[in-house]
Amino acid sequence: MLVAAFIIDRRSVRVPLVEARAVPDYSLLGASLDISIDPAAITDSEGKLLVVNHAYRERFEGLPTPLDLSSDPESRDSLVEARLAAWRDGASCAARIAGPSGALAVEIERVGAHGEQLLWRFPSGDEPDAIVVAARRIAGATGERLASAGVLAALVDDDGLLLAANKPFADRALTGAQRQDGPVRFADIVDIHEDETVQLRADKEGVPLRAVHVPLDPNREGGAGTLLMFETRDGPSLANSANVQVLLEMLPIGLALVDRDGRFLTMNKAFRTAAGLPAGSMPSYPGDLVAKEDKAAVADAVRRNARGPAMAGDLAVRLNHQPGEPVALTVAGLRGLGDAAVLLLLKDNSEEAKLKRQVAQATKMQAVGQLAGGVAHDFNNILTAIIGHCDLMLMRHTPGDSDYDDIQQIKSNSNRAAGLTRQLLAFSRQQTLRPQVLQLPDVVSEVSHLLKRLLGETVQLVVKHGRDIGPVRADPGQLEQVIVNLAVNARDAMASKGGGTLTIQTYAVRADQVADLGSDILPVADYSTLSISDTGTGIPAAVLGKVFEPFFTTKEVGKGTGLGLSTVYGIVKQSGGFIFADSKVGAGTQFTIYLPVHRVEEGAAVPAKPVSKAGDEELWGTGTVLLVEDEPMVRTVAERALTRHGYRVLTATNGEEALEQLDGGHAIDLLVSDVVMPLMDGPTMVREARKTHPELPILFMSGYAEEQLRKSIDIANVAFLPKPFSVQELAEAVRKALAQKADAN
Structure with a gap:
């Protein structure tokens, strides 16, 4: 099995859109992607194609990049947002993308040994196009089964064009020229008599036919479409044919037939699934499926369509098994189908709604x-x-x-x-992290002594460690803050119960176990997992989805900032992990953190130990510093601080003024600049300055994280000083930047 899975098919070899690299092996990646029956592609961080599988080639003609699959501006924006979210968070998804062949759903995952690529998957089963599926089946085996029972079937769109037909209808209704000339208007091939029977124009000697109209997917963009079934006036009644159930089962949307008294006659499997009914069960009335408030509206719609003129309409109803998620129920009148007087259409949009949420x-x-x-x-x-x-x-x-x-x-x-x-900044994933390769049990052991003092005597701390836990790459200080924040919240939740038990567990989760979970959020990979659970009061379901939002707290006024869990969320996401909360009122709460296993490369450099801070007597220096800062209060403080430490300071309020100072003949030894400024920001100013002063050392000051700035700025040989900073920290940063310049010379 393993050998067969990795045989290289040369038709799926790397798309020649990017320059070849020795690593990774795109031929092997292409062969691996071909195992999937759904379209899949690997791109770089900007969405440029690196390799695709056969399903992608067949479905998207011309090999557009994933970002170019839709011409709809709203869909393109959704794809761009999903790409950015996946690059930042590790995984993302988008639904109802207007693609070249109907609505698409997309799942994006950040992959690669260094997380440098994006894997795009387009699951075909998430949102089937009912019209396309029905057309394929009517022209195929299902249409043949209907034909064997003497039933003529045709599919017509909202514009009156014939989309598909089974062989008996095509033979009797279409001429040879009409078959070759492309789409045919249904009105051009039939005549409708006063008694509502239908005569096929190409079959002048044939008997008039009775027609049954079945509206299809009403939620489909571009129109619903109508399935037409014909039977002869003297032939066997279609209503008594077993092919009615065959017809119902062949469609990917929920269909049910109701008699004139408002009782169910039959329904297909898709209807039962959408309505939350167990296999084989069928309630008496449509109103039994919906919430109490919607029963009257459903009963009235069924009664009107059963006894009045044939028509169709949609109702927004809430089903008993899913009262918080309104769905569209289509009620359509039927004529000429025996006891069946009303057709109900119900689409299972649970996956779509889940993706939207x-x-x-x-x-x-x-x-x-x-x-x-x-x-x-x-x-x-x-x-x-x-x-x-x-x-x-x-x-x-x-x-x-x-x-x-x-x-x-x-x-x-x-x-x-x-x-x-x-x-x-931690919540917004813009703080500065100092990640290290570490083991979760070691981090828990380091912080457990502090936890025992924080929890008090009424809370029992239980620590359990699993086996074969892989290393993770994270900031140990920030990870300890995650554990402390969750532990303190658990202590407060157990205080009203007089105490309880706090359990901290670490264990390994393999990729196959993640696949068994079936999570739409957690990518399939190996994880080292940290679980923190308590026996407190629990979190209500209505509140559970908001606990990670900043400034949201369930504590009393004055007892919480609402930033504890939001900080935890930001640290975990910035570390490339995922966090889930599960709670039951009265039984307690459990937070589970999944951190991807870090694969340590051979010969990786060991991080240097931090150098101790210099004393104040070592911070004095000489030279000319150009200080660029648009905030007057920050500029004043920095200027006075550097002047007191022996530097000559020139100031500018924006990038344009700074460039004028540089061109004014002054010998500048160091440029100290803010990053975000009006008119011309710091990075733009530095790029211009480097054209005439290529060796000029740069020190950026910013309230954002160093890692985030380095990714967005992409300027070599610059130092960073995070805000807020003290006078001593500013002097240290300036002295260090000038020392590096002296060492380079």
């Missing part, structure tokens, strides 16, 4: 994260000014002065506020 939740969290990151950035500027002025004032005071303690208190509170902004 996932996309909406991911979009909301992304938007809130961007807002939180922006707020944190602005607060960091303010806190930089406050902390800097406190440092300058402390230089003029000594312990024991009347103002010294007050200044220290201001600085202490400012540092606490800086901690809150770091939590906001």
